[in-house]
Amino acid sequence: MMDLRDCLEKMEEKGRLAHVTTPVDAAHELSGVAARLEGGRALMFDRVRGYDYPVVTGMWWNRDNVAAIFGKPAGELSGLFAEATASLQKNPVPPILTENAPARATTMNEPDLTKIPVPTHALLDGGPYFSSCVIIAKDPDTGTRNASIHRLMVTGKDRLGLLMDAGRHLRNYYERAEAKGKSLEITINNGAHPAYFVAATTPSSAAPIDVDELAVASYLLGEPARLCRSRTVSVEGIADAQMIMEAEILPQVREPEGPFGEVSGYYAIRENRWVVKIRAVTAQKNPIIHMLHPGREVWNGQGLGIEANLFQTVGKQVKGLKKVYMTHGGSHYHVVLQMDPPYNGMAKNAILATFAAFSDLQMVTVVNSDVNIYDAEDVERAMATRCDPARDIVIVPGAFGHELNPIVQGNISAKMGFDCTYPVPKPPAYTRVSFAEVDLSKYHITP
Ligand code: MN
Numbered sequence: 001m002m003d004l005r006d007c008l009e010k011m012e013e014k015g016r017l018a019h020v021t022t023p024v025d026a027a028h029e030l031s032g033v034a035a036r037l038e039g040g041r042a043l044m045f046d047r048v049r050g051y052d053y054p055v056v057t058g059m060w061w062n063r064d065n066v067a068a069i070f071g072k073p074a075g076e077l078s079g080l081f082a083e084a085t086a087s088l089q090k091n092p093v094p095p096i097l098t099e100n101a102p103a104r105a106t107t108m109n110e111p112d113l114t115k116i117p118v119p120t121h122a123l124l125d126g127g128p129y130f131s132s133c134v135i136i137a138k139d140p141d142t143g144t145r146n147a148s149i150h151r152l153m154v155t156g157k158d159r160l161g162l163l164m165d166a167g168r169h170l171r172n173y174y175e176r177a178e179a180k181g182k183s184l185e186i187t188i189n190n191g192a193h194p195a196y197f198v199a200a201t202t203p204s205s206a207a208p209i210d211v212d213e214l215a216v217a218s219y220l221l222g223e224p225a226r227l228c229r230s231r232t233v234s235v236e237g238i239a240d241a242q243m244i245m246e247a248e249i250l251p252q253v254r255e256p257e258g259p260f261g262e263v264s265g266y267y268a269i270r271e272n273r274w275v276v277k278i279r280a281v282t283a284q285k286n287p288i289i290h291m292l293h294p295g296r297e298v299w300n301g302q303g304l305g306i307e308a309n310l311f312q313t314v315g316k317q318v319k320g321l322k323k324v325y326m327t328h329g330g331s332h333y334h335v336v337l338q339m340d341p342p343y344n345g346m347a348k349n350a351i352l353a354t355f356a357a358f359s360d361l362q363m364v365t366v367v368n369s370d371v372n373i374y375d376a377e378d379v380e381r382a383m384a385t386r387c388d389p390a391r392d393i394v395i396v397p398g399a400f401g402h403e404l405n406p407i408v409q410g411n412i413s414a415k416m417g418f419d420c421t422y423p424v425p426k427p428p429a430y431t432r433v434s435f436a437e438v439d440l441s442k443y444h445i446t447p
Contacts, residue, residue, distance in 0.1 A: 002221060003102065003240040004191045004288060007069045008044065008056065014068035016041050023047040026128065030055060031121040034293045041065070044288075051117035057291045059194060060301030069194055070220065078324070081198055082308035084219040085206045092215035093224050095145075101228035101239035103189075108281040111158040111245070117289055118154050122261025126270055128154040129260060132292040133245075134189045134200045136227075137170055138235050140177045145212040145236075146170055147200040152188065152276065153257050160188075160276040161257030162249065163268070165403055166411050167359065169209050174249050174274070183248035185233035186276070191242025191290040194301075195220035201302045205357045206309045232279035242287040246280040262404045263298040264331050299332045306358055310335060313357040318350040325373040333362040333405055336373040341366075344424050351394050351417030360402035364417045370432055371420075382420040386430065392419040 011017040018041045024030045026048050034043055034057050042058040042065050059065055063074035072080055087093070108115070118128035130152040137146050146169045153161040164171035170186075177184040189196070199216035207213035217225040227236035230246045237244035254272035262268045292298060303326035314337070315321045323338040335354060341347045347366040354364045367373060367382040387393070394417035401408035401415070422430040 002193050002195075003284075004056075004193060004242055004290060007059070007193060008042075008288070010071070011042055011059070011065060011068045014064075016065045016068040018043055020045045021047065023049045025049050026051065026055075026117045027120040028123065030057075030117075030119045031293065034058060035295075038293060039296055048117040051115070053117055053287055053289050055117050055119065055289045055291055056191075057293045058297060059290075060197075060292065060297040062300065063304070066194070066300075066304065077304050078307045078311065080220070080308075081305050082312050084198065084216045085202055085305070085309050086312055087219040088202075088207055088211055088213070088215055092212075093218035094212065095214045095218065095225035095227045095236075097236065098226045098228055098239050101226070101237070102284045103237060103239055103241045103244045104228055104282045105285045106283050108283075111278040111281045113154045113160070113278065113281075114157055116243070119291055121291075121294055122267070124259050124267055125261055126153060126256070126258050130154070130160070130188070130190065130291075131294060132190070132197070132290050134192050134196050134238060134241075135170060135186050136189065136235055136237065137173050137184055137186045139173055139209070140180070140182070140184065142210065144210055145214060146173060146209075147196065147213050149197065149200050151260055151262075153260065155255065155257075155275075158278040160247075160278070161255060162274040162276050163257065163260075164274055167204070167400070169204065172209060177249075178251040181251055183251050183277075185235050185246075185248050187230055187233065187235050187237040188245040188247055188276070189238040189241040189243070190245075191288055192238045193217070193221065193240060196225065196238055196241075197301060198305050199225070201305045203306060203309050203358050205313055230280070237282075241284075242290065243281065243283040245278050246282075247276045247278045250275045250277055261294055263294055264333075264404050264406065265295070266404075266406050268404060296328065299326060299328055299330075302326075302332055306332070307335075310337075310354055310357055314350060314353045317353045318346050320346065321350065322369050323373055327376065329376060330363065331405075332360060333402070335361055335364050336379055337364065337366045338369055338371065338373045339366060339421070340369050341421055341424060347419040347421045348394055348417065351419065352396075355396060355399065355415050355417070359400050360405075362401065362405065362407070362413070362415055364415075365420055366418065367420045368422060379420070383418055386422050387418050387420040393417070394419065
């Protein structure tokens with residue numbers, strides 16, 4: 001029964017959590033501090049002016065933070081998440097229902113979101129945003145459970161604006177409920193163990209619409225994910241979350257939502273979008289509110305899971321795949337594959353398989369195993385010396401993409417792959433310069 005608090009204790013033990021003890025405003029100031037310290041230790045804001053609860057952010061800022069939570073070396077996280085995703089096919093461990101749910105310890109008499117320290121993040125944001133909640137819903141026809149993460153703007157005491165990007169299972173559920181004139185019941189879970197975050201960000205190529213991705217959380221927790229019944233909706237909440245909001249997405253209602261400073265590094269514009277009405281709020285005693293600081297935390301958090309998934313799915317289709325890295329400059333739209341293709345042309349097959357496995361991607365770059373995919377300079381060198389633009393750039397026009405990327409219009413844009421692998425067999429001209437390995441501690445070097 002691991003929860004967010006246990007994770008924070010582990011991070012503290014490993015020196016991966018810092019406390020901001022000076023009071024901060026939830027509007028802009030909290031995120032201003034987070035932006036300055038982005039990428040380092042996670043931050044617990046112990047005192048948020050006017051609120052009773054602390055706010056934690058930055059748990060996914062870097063792989064050492066995440067490694068502290070899962071008790072694995074940072075380099076093994078991708079592999080661990082790949083095993084968790086693979087468990088969906090091999091031996092999925094379904095969640096269990098428990099009556100003993102810490103998240104049901106306290107109940108708000110009247111739901112009032114203005115009593116929760118929800119930060120207004122970026123300067124032009126349209127209001128306070130929940131950025132990390134796991135939304136659980138059930139397929140209105142089959143009852144299959146879905147878990148996913150969506151941004152939620154606070155627009156009233158019991159009201160939120162919601163984005164459901166195209167292609168997401170939640171939107172598919174909602175559209176079928178709405179067609180019947182019904183609302184879609186959901187629970188909005190804040191401050192769940194990161195295992196639930198990994199589960200909720202499993203791409204649909206690994207967890208199709210008829211699969212409950214919460215089994216991924218079971219694998220990572222080493223025991224079944226724990227859910228609890230709700231009082232006002234027929235969808236369960238995460239028993240060990242810090243806070244559960246029971247709610248419905250209203251049919252035939254759209255209200256302005258946005259702007260929001262998104263993971264792409266740009267603002268999503270204000271538009272009429274879906275509306276959530278809160279029916280009940282329960283929480284642990286003294287809950288900690290969890291936020292994702294939009295940016296690096298999302299590339300890294302989602303990136304780890306996506307790398308793992310791509311390694312699984314693309315690795316089945318092309319031989320010679322060694323590593324997958326979601327670059328930080330690419331805002332989760334660029335993946336670099338490291339592979340030694342056994343035959344000429346297979347790097348291009350890998351590019352197509354990668355686009356098919358994750359539709360958000362705009363760019364895929366393939367390099368050989370003598371290139372360090374975590375080093376943008378090394379990848380650039382391969383691009384400048386091993387990619388013949390007339391032959392090795394693959395352009396797929398008019399493909400389905402990610403609407404938060406401004407180059408994507410109406411969900412459509414071209415995608416581009418760079419084959420930066422040398423020909424098979426390797427021509428001598430591609431031998432990289434190398435020097436003798438020496439132990440520098442044996443040399444006196446002054447000053
Ligand atoms: Mn799903």
